[in-house]
Amino acid sequence: LEAGDAETIDRLMEPLHAADIADLLEQIEPWERRELIELWHGGLDGEILSEIEDNTREEILGYLSPEQLTLAVRELESDDVVDLVEYLDDKQQEAVLDYLEPLDRVAVETALSYPEESAGRLMQVETVRAPQHWSVGEMIDFLRAHPENLPEQFYHVILVDPRMKPVGNVTLGRIMSSKRSVKLWDIKEDIFVTIPATQDEGEVAYAFNQYHLISAPVVDEDGRLVGVVTIDDAMIVLSEENEEDLLLLAGVGENTVSDKVSATVRRRLPWLAVNLVTAILASLVIAIFEEAIAGYVALAVLMPIVASMGGNAGTQSLTVAVRAIATKDLTGSNVLRVIRRETMVGLINGAAFAIVMGIVGIVWFGSPMLGVVIAIAMVINLVVAGLAGTVIPVALEKMGVDPALASGTFVTTVTDVVGFFAFLGIGAAVLL
Amino acid sequence: LEAGDAETIDRLMEPLHAADIADLLEQIEPWERRELIELWHGGLDGEILSEIEDNTREEILGYLSPEQLTLAVRELESDDVVDLVEYLDDKQQEAVLDYLEPLDRVAVETALSYPEESAGRLMQVETVRAPQHWSVGEMIDFLRAHPENLPEQFYHVILVDPRMKPVGNVTLGRIMSSKRSVKLWDIKEDIFVTIPATQDEGEVAYAFNQYHLISAPVVDEDGRLVGVVTIDDAMIVLSEENEEDLLLLAGVGENTVSDKVSATVRRRLPWLAVNLVTAILASLVIAIFEEAIAGYVALAVLMPIVASMGGNAGTQSLTVAVRAIATKDLTGSNVLRVIRRETMVGLINGAAFAIVMGIVGIVWFGSPMLGVVIAIAMVINLVVAGLAGTVIPVALEKMGVDPALASGTFVTTVTDVVGFFAFLGIGAAVLL
Structure with a gap:
C-alpha cells in the first residue's frame, strides 16, 4: 500500500x-x-x-x-x-x-x-440567542431569515436581556412544538446554569454530568454572554480528565501508545526515578536490621509479603479516595467517616490475613513466634495502608496538588517503610 | 439538624x-x-x-x-x-x-x-419520528398538534421508511431554520449511525464519543426503530466505564466511598487474597536463595529495589495498554509496534537505572561486583516489565477477559518473580 x-x-x-x-x-x-x-x-x-x-x-x-x-x-x-x-x-x-x-x-x-x-477555550462563540420578550413565531422567522449564520449544531436558544446577560434557555423541541404566539420566556427550561469563561474545564464537565446539561451559555466577568459550551465538548473533557487520573495514578504523564520511544522514556523516567528514591528509602530500613536477617534468613524471605500486601491495600484505599475526590463524593462533610471506615477495613482485612500468614509462618518455617510476628506486622501495615490511602490524597487536594499526581508514591513509600520496619523490628526483638 | x-x-x-x-x-x-x-x-x-x-x-x-x-x-x-x-x-x-x-x-x-x-436498557422508547417524505411544515404542524406525546428532551427527528426502519436524522436546528416547503430528506445529517438494541453500552458510549453523536436511533434485529439513545446517557456510561477500569486496575470492584465497612471488606478482600498468593510465590523464589542471603546480607537489603522498579515500570506499560485497548487505539495492526517500543523503553530506562544502582551498590556496600549484579538485574527486569505490561493485557483481551480486571496482579507477579530471581540468582552465582 x-x-x-x-x-x-x-x-x-x-x-x-x-x-x-x-x-x-x-x-x-x-x-x-x-x-x-x-x-x-x-x-x-x-x-x-x-x-x-x-x-x-x-x-x-x-x-x-x-x-x-x-x-x-x-x-x-x-x-x-x-x-x-x-x-x-x-x-x-x-x-x-x-x-x-x-x-x-x-x-x-x-x-x-x-x-x-x-x-473560554472550550466554548464556541457562535451562539443562537434571542431577546427575552420574543415569541416562538418571531424566533422561527429570525432563524429562517439567517440560516447561514447559525452554528452547525445547536440545541437551545439562549434568552438574553438588553445588556446581553443570559436569562434563560429554551430547547428547540419546546419551540417547535409550541404555537407561534407563545412567548419563549414561558417555555424556558427549569434548570439554567451559566458558566464563567474562566472556569476550569474539569468543573464544566462536572456540571454537565451532574445536571445533565446539553448546552450552557458562557459569560464574561460582567455576566454577559460570550459563547456556549455543548455537551459533546464536555464529554471529551470528562473522558480526558478520567484518562489523566488513571495515567497519573500509574505514574505515566500524558503517555499514549502512539508516542515514540524517546517521548515515552521522557514521560516515564522521572516517575521511576522518584520510585527509586523511595525504594532506596525502604532499603535503608532493611539495612538497619542486617544483623537480624543474617541470623534469621526467614525474615528476608517473608518481608516482601508484608510490604506487598500493604502496598496493595493502600492502592485500593487510594484509588477509591482519588476517584471520590474527582466526582466530589468525598468532601469535608464525610472525610472523617471515610477515614474511620478505611481504618476498620484495614483492621478486618489485616486480621484475616494475619491469621493466614501466621499459619503459613508456622507451617513453612516451623516457628510459632515467626507466625505471631508476621501476623502483628500485617495488621499494623494494613491499618496504616487504609489510613495513608485516604489521608494522603485528601491532604494533597487541600494543598492544591492533584491527588492523582503524587499520592501513589507517597502511599507505597509509607506502606513499604512501615511494613519492613514493623516486621523486621518486631522480628528482631522477639526472635533473636 | x-x-x-x-x-x-x-x-x-x-x-x-x-x-x-x-x-x-x-x-x-x-x-x-x-x-x-x-x-x-x-x-x-x-x-x-x-x-x-x-x-x-x-x-x-x-x-x-x-x-x-x-x-x-x-x-x-x-x-x-x-x-x-x-x-x-x-x-x-x-x-x-x-x-x-x-x-x-x-x-x-x-x-x-x-x-x-x-x-436496549439504555434507550428511551419515546422517539420523535417522521415519514421520510415529510416537509418541514408538516413536521412542525405535527409537533404542535401533539406536544403532550413528546419526550422532555429531543434533538433530532428520526426519518423512517414505511416499515419503521430509520433512514436518517434531522437536527431540530436545521428544521427550524428551513422554509416550510423544504423536504426533511434534503436537510438530513451526513453522519447517520444506528445502534442495535443488543449492543453493549460501552460500545454505544464509544460510538457517541468517536462520532460526536447527540442522539442515535436504536433498532431491533429486523432493523426497525425501537428507541433512541441520547448523549447524556452515553456520557454517564462513558464515565462509569472509565471508573470501572480505574477501580479494577486498583483491585477494588465497585467500591465507592459510600459503601459500608462490610461491603468494602467484601469487595477488597478477594483481591488482597490473590495478591497474597502471588506474594508467597515471590517469597518461594527468595527461599531458593536463603543460603546466598545468609552469606551476603546486602542481597536482602537491595532485592526489593529491583522488584519495586520492575513493578512500577510494568504498571506504567500496563496502564497505557489497558487505556489504549479501551479507546481502541491498540489494535492488531499496531500491537507489534507497541511491544517493540515497550521493550526499547524498558531497555533504555533499565540501562539508566542500572548505572545509578551500580554506583549505589559500589558506594553503599563497597563492592563493584554487587553493583554489576544489580545493574544487570535491573535491565532484565525493566525489559520484562515492558513486555509483560503490554503482552498480558493484550492476551487477556484476546481471551475475552477484561484486561483491566486481572492484568495488574499478573504483571507484578511476573516482575516480582523475575526481579528476585535475576538479582538473587546472578548474585549467588557471582558473589559467593
Whole structure:
C-alpha cells in the first residue's frame, strides 16, 4: 500500500469518518503518516485534524504548509480552531489567524485570551440567542431569515436581556412544538446554569454530568454572554480528565501508545526515578536490621509479603479516595467517616490475613513466634495502608496538588517503610 | 439538624437540584438517610432516585412503600424507569410496573427484555419520528398538534421508511431554520449511525464519543426503530466505564466511598487474597536463595529495589495498554509496534537505572561486583516489565477477559518473580 499507489489509498480512505481516519493516522509509523498525507488526495481537512490526539497532531502540523492549514481551518467552528491553534508556536499561529475571516479571527483571539483548559477555550462563540420578550413565531422567522449564520449544531436558544446577560434557555423541541404566539420566556427550561469563561474545564464537565446539561451559555466577568459550551465538548473533557487520573495514578504523564520511544522514556523516567528514591528509602530500613536477617534468613524471605500486601491495600484505599475526590463524593462533610471506615477495613482485612500468614509462618518455617510476628506486622501495615490511602490524597487536594499526581508514591513509600520496619523490628526483638 | 426539625430541612433542601440532593443522601450515614427521607416533605421524587448511585439506591428502595415508589416513577422517561427497576427484586418490580400506565408498562418491559448493560436498557422508547417524505411544515404542524406525546428532551427527528426502519436524522436546528416547503430528506445529517438494541453500552458510549453523536436511533434485529439513545446517557456510561477500569486496575470492584465497612471488606478482600498468593510465590523464589542471603546480607537489603522498579515500570506499560485497548487505539495492526517500543523503553530506562544502582551498590556496600549484579538485574527486569505490561493485557483481551480486571496482579507477579530471581540468582552465582 505504501508503494505509492495513491488511487488505492483514495478509494480505501473515502468512506471513512474523520474520527476513524484520525485513529488510523495515529496507529501508523511517523514516516508512513507523512507519506500517506502527501499521497492522499482527499486531503487532511480540519475535522480530521481536530480528531487527532495532541502529540501526533503537533507532529503533523509541523510539516503542513500554511495554505494547507488555512484550508483545513476555514470550515471549523471557533472552538475547534482554538483547539487546533492553541498548541502551535506563535509564528504558525499568526499565519493561520491571518487567513481567517476578520470576525472568526476576533472570535479565536478572544478565546485564546482565556487561560488554558478554561471554559473560554472550550466554548464556541457562535451562539443562537434571542431577546427575552420574543415569541416562538418571531424566533422561527429570525432563524429562517439567517440560516447561514447559525452554528452547525445547536440545541437551545439562549434568552438574553438588553445588556446581553443570559436569562434563560429554551430547547428547540419546546419551540417547535409550541404555537407561534407563545412567548419563549414561558417555555424556558427549569434548570439554567451559566458558566464563567474562566472556569476550569474539569468543573464544566462536572456540571454537565451532574445536571445533565446539553448546552450552557458562557459569560464574561460582567455576566454577559460570550459563547456556549455543548455537551459533546464536555464529554471529551470528562473522558480526558478520567484518562489523566488513571495515567497519573500509574505514574505515566500524558503517555499514549502512539508516542515514540524517546517521548515515552521522557514521560516515564522521572516517575521511576522518584520510585527509586523511595525504594532506596525502604532499603535503608532493611539495612538497619542486617544483623537480624543474617541470623534469621526467614525474615528476608517473608518481608516482601508484608510490604506487598500493604502496598496493595493502600492502592485500593487510594484509588477509591482519588476517584471520590474527582466526582466530589468525598468532601469535608464525610472525610472523617471515610477515614474511620478505611481504618476498620484495614483492621478486618489485616486480621484475616494475619491469621493466614501466621499459619503459613508456622507451617513453612516451623516457628510459632515467626507466625505471631508476621501476623502483628500485617495488621499494623494494613491499618496504616487504609489510613495513608485516604489521608494522603485528601491532604494533597487541600494543598492544591492533584491527588492523582503524587499520592501513589507517597502511599507505597509509607506502606513499604512501615511494613519492613514493623516486621523486621518486631522480628528482631522477639526472635533473636 | 437531625433533631427532627422537618421545617428547617424543607427550607434547606428546597433550592437544591435533584443531583445535589442525591449526593447529599449518599454522603450521610444510613440511619441519617432514613430519618431525613421520612422527615422531608419535598419527598423523594423519581429524579432524585435515578441520581443516587446503585448501592445506596438499593438500600433506600428497600424501605420505600410501593405507593411512594410509584409516585416517584410516574413522571420519569422510560429509560430512567428501567434504570430504577432493573435492580429491584421481582416482587417490587411487579408492584412498580402495576402502577404504570399500560403503554409505559409495555415500554419498560420491552427494555427489560434486552440484556443488562445493552443499548436496549439504555434507550428511551419515546422517539420523535417522521415519514421520510415529510416537509418541514408538516413536521412542525405535527409537533404542535401533539406536544403532550413528546419526550422532555429531543434533538433530532428520526426519518423512517414505511416499515419503521430509520433512514436518517434531522437536527431540530436545521428544521427550524428551513422554509416550510423544504423536504426533511434534503436537510438530513451526513453522519447517520444506528445502534442495535443488543449492543453493549460501552460500545454505544464509544460510538457517541468517536462520532460526536447527540442522539442515535436504536433498532431491533429486523432493523426497525425501537428507541433512541441520547448523549447524556452515553456520557454517564462513558464515565462509569472509565471508573470501572480505574477501580479494577486498583483491585477494588465497585467500591465507592459510600459503601459500608462490610461491603468494602467484601469487595477488597478477594483481591488482597490473590495478591497474597502471588506474594508467597515471590517469597518461594527468595527461599531458593536463603543460603546466598545468609552469606551476603546486602542481597536482602537491595532485592526489593529491583522488584519495586520492575513493578512500577510494568504498571506504567500496563496502564497505557489497558487505556489504549479501551479507546481502541491498540489494535492488531499496531500491537507489534507497541511491544517493540515497550521493550526499547524498558531497555533504555533499565540501562539508566542500572548505572545509578551500580554506583549505589559500589558506594553503599563497597563492592563493584554487587553493583554489576544489580545493574544487570535491573535491565532484565525493566525489559520484562515492558513486555509483560503490554503482552498480558493484550492476551487477556484476546481471551475475552477484561484486561483491566486481572492484568495488574499478573504483571507484578511476573516482575516480582523475575526481579528476585535475576538479582538473587546472578548474585549467588557471582558473589559467593
